[in-house]
Amino acid sequence: MDTLGLRAEMGMGDGSLPGTGDGGAFRALPEEALMEMATQSLSAPPLTHGRPRVPVTEPALMALRRLAVIGSATLLTIYGAYAMNRVLNSVGYSVLGVVVLVLFVLLFQWIALAFTSAVGGFVSLLRHGGLGLGIACDGELPALSTRTALLMPTYNESPGRVMAGLRAMYDSMAATGRLDSFDFFILSDTTNPDVWVEEEAAFLALRAATGGDGRIFYRRRPLNTERKAGNIAEWVRRFGGAYAQMVTLDADSLMAGGTVVRIVAAMERNPGVGLIQTLPEIVNGTTLFARMQQFAGRVYGPLIAHGIAWWHGSEGNYWGHNAVIRTRAFAEQAGLPHLPGRKPFGGHILSHDFVEAALMRRGGWAIHMVPGLPGSYEESPPSLTDIAIRDRRWCQGNLQHAKVVGTRGLNWVSRMHMLMGIGSYVTSPLWLLFLLAGILISLQSRFEKPEYFGDTKSLYPNWPHVDPEQAKYVFIGTMGILLAPKLLAYVALLFDPATRRGCGGAVRAALSVLVETLIGGLVAPVAMLIQTSGVLSILLGRDSGWNAQRRDDGGVPFMDTVRAYWVYMLFGLVLGACAWSVSIPLFLWMTPVLLGLVFAIPLAAATSSRDAGQALLRAGLLLIPEETSPPDILRRAAAANAARPEAEGGEAIHLLLADPGLMAAHRAMLPPPRRPGDPINPDLLVGLLKLSESPDPDSAVKRLRRTEKAAVLGSADGLERLDALRGGERRG
Secondary structure (H helix, E strand, C coil): CCHHHHHHHHCCCCCCCCCCCCCCCCCCCCCCCCCCCCECCCCCCCCCCCCCCCCCCCCCCHHHHHHHHHHHHHHHHHHHHHHHHHHHCCCCCCHHHHHHHHHHHHHHHHHHHHHHHHHHHHHHHHCCCCCCCCCCCCCCCCCCCCCEEEEEEECCCCHHHHHHHHHHHHHHHHHHCCHHHEEEEEEECCCCHHHHHHHHHHHHHHHHHHCCCCCEEEEECCCCCCHHHHHHHHHHHHHHHHCCEEEECCCCCEECHHHHHHHHHHHHHCCCEEEEEECCEECCCCCHHHHHHHHHHHHCHHHHHHHHHHHHCCECCCCCCCEEEEHHHHHHHCECCCECCCCCCCECCCCHHHHHHHHHHHCCCEEEEECCCCCEEECCCCCHHHHHHHHHHHHHHHHHHHHCCCCCCCCHHHHHHHHHHHHHHHHHHHHHHHHHHHHHHHHHHHHCCCCCCCCCCCCCCCCCCCCHHHHHHHHHHHHHHHHHHHHHHHHHHHCCHHHHHHCCCHHHHHHHHHHHHHHHHHHHHHHHHHHHHHHHHHHCCCCCCCCCCCCCCCCCCHHHHHHHHHHHHHHHHHHHHHHHHHCHHHHHHCHHHHHHHHCHHHHHHHHCCHHHHHHHHHCCCCCCHHHHCCCHHHHHHHHHHHCCCCCCCCCHHHHHHHCHHHHHHHHHCCCCCCCCCCCCCHHHHHHHHHHHCCCCHHHHHHHCCHHHHHHHHCCHHHHHHHHHHHHHHHHC
């Protein structure tokens, strides 16, 4: 980042600080407004403070909706089990037949519930539902009477991208005329010192460009304890008392100002509501993989979200971002405990959002989702490799919920959320077992000589166990239930003229559904094995760690793709050889799975390709309305991104020493100095020693490790020694 040019833009050439007002002191943060946030006990009964067991915002006939969805899924599963039993065990039970039947029932009930929920979503979409709580998509924006904080946590992200998104939201909020009700907080957990100093420079530039000295704030934690959950909780304890609501964001989040105003106003109108979750639409995808994700999210996502909102009611869920939360409800109920045992199942809770929502609902607060409200956006990882890295962390977090699902006093729907989160990952190894068990049954039929009459006298023979005719019908029925939500989503799209036009029209939208389904079907077996390996590694005790998410155009080197996916290709070849050796019909039946595995390497390379994604864009496929007619917030974000300096990045020590204004601001934002008795930071001690032995800043940069540099830059003593090095360099 060009911090020297930034100095000139902000009037910092003389080393003065931006944001000091008329002679006032520079402040990166407002006055603290402390709020108590106690750690919750998972074994003690919750304190509801007299709130009703059923929230007043619960939609009517919720029990009937849930009965329709869950009851229908149960009936479908029972019938599926009956049909599959006729396929496998029509003349007697076998061990393999029972195993396959049990696996089938476990997997079928999963897709049956998704289907019946999608039917509810289809009804809600056609009736233009998905709102409630007095929220309207149009009309005059409501007035606000409380203060709200927009929280942007960031962890080693590109500061330019983060600030561009925040600038777009700030300007969008200003356009609503309600800006005075909002403050913006950049909550950094960044560990890379070079990115940290870039963040500070970008924060100062954002303040200068918007004039938001008293409204845009920045805080970096020296220790990112408990990751994002700890980041948000620390803000609540220090500043939450000044804000009735907080809007939680991710580093790639965008929310239109009008959308934020409407959900905050709904929070003010409904004092029993603790959280309102919007439906973030995926945007800005350029690679084939990201464009598939955003098309699926835009076309199928509303159907799924409307469905779960339709029968979840006031027992909704929280997805960790693009939601408004009542600060008092969060502080009162969502203090997360550490789970017993060692990582990966013990320690702090990774997938904190599900648990925070469940604990708030346990405390009597309503949790709502409003998928019918537009103006909420996020981005997708650019490749299968990137989403696998993120998915590994999510897998660990969801499996951790096995220790939370038994929490005393949880609403049964909240327990269901957690079980479904666990199931979303456990189903992958179950599908693999189902596939392998099917091969074993075919192998048994191939080599085990059938006894048509056995020891008992009978006029009718005992045919082999597997009934191929019944198996065909079960397969067709299962695939129909699996693919029906996509068909329903397409039909709903036809009834929405704006969305239909935005997706290129009915014909192009249909072709896009076909392309996404075919490529997604090929990717599915690879994703199944990736998730299975993730589950196994967690069960073996391997922690996922915490890596920054990549948000660029993919660009995975081909040899890296080969190294990452050759094992899936080999597995597909072995599986295909086994199927061929058993029977040609089995091989043909397994062809969809085998193709995805055998071609895992070119498939991963093609889907991570920007060229492939842009080729489909030019062909008018996988289009979404936000591309063909971008809303105001996306245009603002694109403009802010285009205005970023072409050359970003830099070495932190050189940036600080070259820019007195940035150095002064950096000093003002340092955390309080260490007090006697506080833990000793060995990286700081080693870093200070290396500075004392360095003749100039360049030598210091070469000698310091990253953690040592971060410790030195977070210390007044370290900055003084850097100043001394600069002075010595000048004298020399």
